[in-house]
Amino acid sequence: MADGVVIRLLGPVTAARDGAWIDLGSPRRQALVAVLAACPGRVVPMLRIIDSIWGDAPPRTAEQSVYTYVAGLRNVLEPSRGRREPSRLLAGGAGGYRLQLDSSRVDALVFTERVDRARRALARGDYAGVLSDLDEAIGLWHGEALTGVPGPFAEGERDRLTELRLAAQEFRAEALLGLDRPQDALTPLRTMIRRHPLCERPRELLMLALLRCGRPAESLVIYDDSRRVLRAELGAEPGEALRRARQLALAGGTADRLGGGRSPLPRQLPRDLTGFVGRAAEIIRLKGLLAPWDGAAPHPLVVISGPPGVGKSALAVRIGNLVKDRYPDGQLYVNLRGATVGLPGLDPLDVLGRFLRASGVDGDAIPGDVDEAAALWRSTLAGRRTLVLLDDAAGLRQILPLIHAPSGTAVVVTSRETLAAGDDCVQLHLPRLSLSESVTVLAKLAxxxxMAAHPEETAGLVRLCDGLPLALRIAGARLADRPTWSVSALTDRLRDERRRLHELEAGELAVRASLAASWSALAGSARPVDRLAARALGLLGLLHLHDVTAVVAAALLGAGPDEAERALERLVDAHLLEHRADPGRYQLHDLVRLFAAEMAPGDATAPLTRALSYYIASARLAVITMDPHRVQAEGPEVDAVPHSVGGPDEAIAWLAGEEANLVAAAAQAMSSPHTELARLGVALCFSLFWYQHYAHEPGPLITLNRQALELCERLGDRLGAYHAHGHLSCGLFMQGKAESMDHLQAQLVLAGELGDRFSEQRTLGNLANQANEQGLYEQALDHARRQLALARGIGAAVGVRYALMMLGRACQGLGRPAEARRHLRAALAAAERIGDTGQAMNVLLILGEVCLDEGDPAAAAGHLERALAANRSHGNRLGVLQCLVLLSRAHRARDDAQAALPYVAEAVPLAAALENAKWRGAAESEQRMVHGLVGVPAVRV
Structure with missing residues (x-):
C-alpha cells in the first residue's frame, strides 16, 4: 500500500502524494488511472482496460500504449522507486494491473459510499445523519467528474457520478425539509433547477419548501414555470408529483409531510435480490434509458433477453428498484409465465385487467375486448410517470397490446426470445457472468x-456452471447446505457430464427444468420452424463439437442447408444457441449441450453417419486440393456432397477452421460401440494426416492415431493399422521421440504381411528420412536404395522421387556434395515435370543446405526463397521455419546481417509455437548471431 497517495476523480483527474499535487500526464493516462481507481486492490484485465479507454475500435498499438502509460504513471506516482524495485502502488498481475490503494483514498468511492449511507439514513428518518454524510460527500466535488478524460468508461462513469450527485442534492433537500429547515433548502434547489431544468423532483421539492415557508403563491409560480419548460422541451405535462404539489398550493396547504399527502399508488415491483452481483455495464445502460441524467422522458420500451437462467428477471427487478423514484405515479409488475413449466402463459387481456384494477379502474368497467382494454389502459397512463415490468414474455404476440404506452411511461420486458418490436425498442442481450462475478455469487451464498481457500477449484466450479446465475445459485446453495463439503467435492460431482444437470438442482430451482421450458415451447409450437428447431437441438447433442455450421446441422437433420439454417437461427432467437464470432458458426454452451444430449433421438446411427460422411468427404477433398500428389490412406466410400474449396488457400483455411470439430468428431466416432461409426471415425482421422503434418501439430495427430491403431488392431484391420503406425511415427518424430522408429518397423512388417510393395517402399522412404534426421546417413543410404529399387520395380514415380531426395540428403551428410546434387537435381526435375510442388519444396530446401555447406550462399538463397514460397502455399509450418533459418544463414554468410534480420524476426516466434526442439534451438541461435552483428539485443519469446 502506498502511503500518502490520493486520487481525485470528481473534477479533473489528479493525484496527490503527501499533499503535493502530481501531474498525471495525457488524457488517456488519466483514463487509465480512472479505470484502475474505480476498483482499487483488484486486478483489471488488459482487455477490459483497452475496452474502457478505446471502446470497440482500439488501435493495434493499444496494449503497448497501456504499457507506456503504466511506466509513466509509476514514475510520477513513485519517483523514489528504484529501477529494479517492483511498484508498490501500480502492480501487474493476472493479465492486467491493479491500483494498490485503499478505497478511502479515491474521492469518487468515498462520495458513492457516503451517498449510499445517506440514502439508508433517509429511509429510516435520520435527517441529521443524512446532512452530515452529504455535506461531506458533496464537498468532494471540484468540477465536472473526470473532466476531459476520453473513452467509454469515463463517459459512463461521468454520467453515473453526475446522476448520483443530483440524487445526493435531492436527498439533502429532503433532509432539510425533514428537519423543518425549508428556508435552507431554497437556494440549493434553485441552483439545481438552473443546472437540471428538466428534472421534476427538484421542482417538486422547491414547491414543498416554499409551502413550508408560507409562500404558496411563489410555489404556484414554480409550477407554472415547470409546465412551460416541460411543454417546450419535451412536449409533456408535469408529472403526478408536481400536480399534487400544485393542489396543495391552491388549497393553501403547508405540506406537513414530505410528499404532501399522496394517494395510494401501485408499487408492485418485487424486492431486489440482496445477493445480486455484477452487471455494472448493463445497469449503466439501462439507467441511461430509463432514468436519463438530463431528466428527459424515458425510453418507452426496453427488452432484456438472454438464455434460460442468465438472470434477466433479477436484473430487471434490480434496475426497476434503482429507478423507481423517477416513476412517482407507480410501478406495475406481472410474471407472464412465458417459460413456466406446467402453467399456461398469461393472456394479454388478463394482464390489462390486472393493471387497470391496480390503477383504480373498477372491475366492471374493464372492457372484454383486448383492443378496448389496451386503449383504456393507455388513457389511465396519460400524463403519468409509470414503470411497467413485463417479466418472462413468451414472445412478441403476448405483449403487443401492452407496449405502446404514452410518453413518460417506460415498459421493461424480459424474455428468452429475441424480440423485434419496432424502432422504439431497445434490446439488451444479457451475457453469462464473468469469472469474477461468478465467484462473487458463490462467495455470497457459500x-x-x-471460495478463496481453493481458487482453482472455485474457478473450475464456475466453468462447470457455464457462467449462468441460476446454476451458480444452485451450486452455492448446495455448498451452503453442506458445510462439510469442500468445493472440490461438488466440482468432482459436476465433472461427470452424465449427472451434472441432476446435481444442479436445489429445491424448486433446476437448470434442466429451465432449459426444458424453452425446448418444450418450441417442440409444442404450431410453427414448423419451431418444431424443426426443437429437433435440431436434440441432434446437435449427438456430436460433441466446438461449434457447428448449417451444413453439418443439415446432415444431422437430413434436410437442406437453408432449412437447417432457419432452424439454427430460431434456436439463436430462443437463446439456446449462440452465434460465434466467425460468420455462419453456432455454439452450444456446455449446460445446453448436456440438455441437448438428453433430447437426442434413441437411434443416432443415421444422423451421425450423414454428418461423419460429410466431414470425411470434405476433409478428403480439401487435403487433395491442398496437395494432390500426396498418398492418401484408403478408406470407405461415403455418400455425401463435400464442402467446395476453390484452391489450396481455401482448402487450408477450411481445414484450419474446422480442425477442432474434425478431431472431436473422429475421436467420438472411434469410441462408438457401433462398428460402422467407429470405422468412419478412423477414415476421418486418416483424412486429416497431411494437414496435421504440414501444420506441424503432433499432439492431436498422435492422440487420434493411437486411438485408431487400437481400434484397427481390435477389428483385425491390418491395412488400417499400417496407416496408423505410419501417422503415429510421423507425430512422434516431430516431437523427437525415439518411439517413432518402432512404429515404422511395425509398419514395415505389416506391409510385408499384406504383400503390399507400394506400402513397403513408402515405409523404407520414411525410415530413410528419420535416419537422415538423426545423422545415421549410412542407414539412410541403405533404406533409400532399397526404396528406389522397389519403387522403380513397381512403377511408383512418387516413391522414385522421394528415394532420390533421401539419397541426396544422405550423400550431403556423408560429405559427398557432387553426388548429393546429382540425386537432388534428378528428384527436382521429376517433381517439377509432374507438378509435385510439395516434393519440390523439400528438394529445394536440401539443395539450399548443400549450397550453404559448399560456401555458395547466393545459390543457396535462390533455392531457399523458392522453397519458402512453396512451403507457405502448402501451409507447411516446419518447412517455413527451416527456410527462414537457412535464409538468415545465407545472408549472414554474404556479410549482410541486416538483410537476415526479417528472417530471424519471423523464425523465432514461429519456432516457439512449434514442438520441435532442434529447430527452435537453431532459430534462437541464429537470432543471437544476427542481432550480435547488427548490435540489437536478442528478443526472448
Whole structure:
C-alpha cells in the first residue's frame, strides 16, 4: 500500500502524494488511472482496460500504449522507486494491473459510499445523519467528474457520478425539509433547477419548501414555470408529483409531510435480490434509458433477453428498484409465465385487467375486448410517470397490446426470445457472468473464505456452471447446505457430464427444468420452424463439437442447408444457441449441450453417419486440393456432397477452421460401440494426416492415431493399422521421440504381411528420412536404395522421387556434395515435370543446405526463397521455419546481417509455437548471431 497517495476523480483527474499535487500526464493516462481507481486492490484485465479507454475500435498499438502509460504513471506516482524495485502502488498481475490503494483514498468511492449511507439514513428518518454524510460527500466535488478524460468508461462513469450527485442534492433537500429547515433548502434547489431544468423532483421539492415557508403563491409560480419548460422541451405535462404539489398550493396547504399527502399508488415491483452481483455495464445502460441524467422522458420500451437462467428477471427487478423514484405515479409488475413449466402463459387481456384494477379502474368497467382494454389502459397512463415490468414474455404476440404506452411511461420486458418490436425498442442481450462475478455469487451464498481457500477449484466450479446465475445459485446453495463439503467435492460431482444437470438442482430451482421450458415451447409450437428447431437441438447433442455450421446441422437433420439454417437461427432467437464470432458458426454452451444430449433421438446411427460422411468427404477433398500428389490412406466410400474449396488457400483455411470439430468428431466416432461409426471415425482421422503434418501439430495427430491403431488392431484391420503406425511415427518424430522408429518397423512388417510393395517402399522412404534426421546417413543410404529399387520395380514415380531426395540428403551428410546434387537435381526435375510442388519444396530446401555447406550462399538463397514460397502455399509450418533459418544463414554468410534480420524476426516466434526442439534451438541461435552483428539485443519469446 502506498502511503500518502490520493486520487481525485470528481473534477479533473489528479493525484496527490503527501499533499503535493502530481501531474498525471495525457488524457488517456488519466483514463487509465480512472479505470484502475474505480476498483482499487483488484486486478483489471488488459482487455477490459483497452475496452474502457478505446471502446470497440482500439488501435493495434493499444496494449503497448497501456504499457507506456503504466511506466509513466509509476514514475510520477513513485519517483523514489528504484529501477529494479517492483511498484508498490501500480502492480501487474493476472493479465492486467491493479491500483494498490485503499478505497478511502479515491474521492469518487468515498462520495458513492457516503451517498449510499445517506440514502439508508433517509429511509429510516435520520435527517441529521443524512446532512452530515452529504455535506461531506458533496464537498468532494471540484468540477465536472473526470473532466476531459476520453473513452467509454469515463463517459459512463461521468454520467453515473453526475446522476448520483443530483440524487445526493435531492436527498439533502429532503433532509432539510425533514428537519423543518425549508428556508435552507431554497437556494440549493434553485441552483439545481438552473443546472437540471428538466428534472421534476427538484421542482417538486422547491414547491414543498416554499409551502413550508408560507409562500404558496411563489410555489404556484414554480409550477407554472415547470409546465412551460416541460411543454417546450419535451412536449409533456408535469408529472403526478408536481400536480399534487400544485393542489396543495391552491388549497393553501403547508405540506406537513414530505410528499404532501399522496394517494395510494401501485408499487408492485418485487424486492431486489440482496445477493445480486455484477452487471455494472448493463445497469449503466439501462439507467441511461430509463432514468436519463438530463431528466428527459424515458425510453418507452426496453427488452432484456438472454438464455434460460442468465438472470434477466433479477436484473430487471434490480434496475426497476434503482429507478423507481423517477416513476412517482407507480410501478406495475406481472410474471407472464412465458417459460413456466406446467402453467399456461398469461393472456394479454388478463394482464390489462390486472393493471387497470391496480390503477383504480373498477372491475366492471374493464372492457372484454383486448383492443378496448389496451386503449383504456393507455388513457389511465396519460400524463403519468409509470414503470411497467413485463417479466418472462413468451414472445412478441403476448405483449403487443401492452407496449405502446404514452410518453413518460417506460415498459421493461424480459424474455428468452429475441424480440423485434419496432424502432422504439431497445434490446439488451444479457451475457453469462464473468469469472469474477461468478465467484462473487458463490462467495455470497457459500462464504467468501471457503471460495478463496481453493481458487482453482472455485474457478473450475464456475466453468462447470457455464457462467449462468441460476446454476451458480444452485451450486452455492448446495455448498451452503453442506458445510462439510469442500468445493472440490461438488466440482468432482459436476465433472461427470452424465449427472451434472441432476446435481444442479436445489429445491424448486433446476437448470434442466429451465432449459426444458424453452425446448418444450418450441417442440409444442404450431410453427414448423419451431418444431424443426426443437429437433435440431436434440441432434446437435449427438456430436460433441466446438461449434457447428448449417451444413453439418443439415446432415444431422437430413434436410437442406437453408432449412437447417432457419432452424439454427430460431434456436439463436430462443437463446439456446449462440452465434460465434466467425460468420455462419453456432455454439452450444456446455449446460445446453448436456440438455441437448438428453433430447437426442434413441437411434443416432443415421444422423451421425450423414454428418461423419460429410466431414470425411470434405476433409478428403480439401487435403487433395491442398496437395494432390500426396498418398492418401484408403478408406470407405461415403455418400455425401463435400464442402467446395476453390484452391489450396481455401482448402487450408477450411481445414484450419474446422480442425477442432474434425478431431472431436473422429475421436467420438472411434469410441462408438457401433462398428460402422467407429470405422468412419478412423477414415476421418486418416483424412486429416497431411494437414496435421504440414501444420506441424503432433499432439492431436498422435492422440487420434493411437486411438485408431487400437481400434484397427481390435477389428483385425491390418491395412488400417499400417496407416496408423505410419501417422503415429510421423507425430512422434516431430516431437523427437525415439518411439517413432518402432512404429515404422511395425509398419514395415505389416506391409510385408499384406504383400503390399507400394506400402513397403513408402515405409523404407520414411525410415530413410528419420535416419537422415538423426545423422545415421549410412542407414539412410541403405533404406533409400532399397526404396528406389522397389519403387522403380513397381512403377511408383512418387516413391522414385522421394528415394532420390533421401539419397541426396544422405550423400550431403556423408560429405559427398557432387553426388548429393546429382540425386537432388534428378528428384527436382521429376517433381517439377509432374507438378509435385510439395516434393519440390523439400528438394529445394536440401539443395539450399548443400549450397550453404559448399560456401555458395547466393545459390543457396535462390533455392531457399523458392522453397519458402512453396512451403507457405502448402501451409507447411516446419518447412517455413527451416527456410527462414537457412535464409538468415545465407545472408549472414554474404556479410549482410541486416538483410537476415526479417528472417530471424519471423523464425523465432514461429519456432516457439512449434514442438520441435532442434529447430527452435537453431532459430534462437541464429537470432543471437544476427542481432550480435547488427548490435540489437536478442528478443526472448
Amino acid at each position: 462464504g467468501a473464505e471457503r
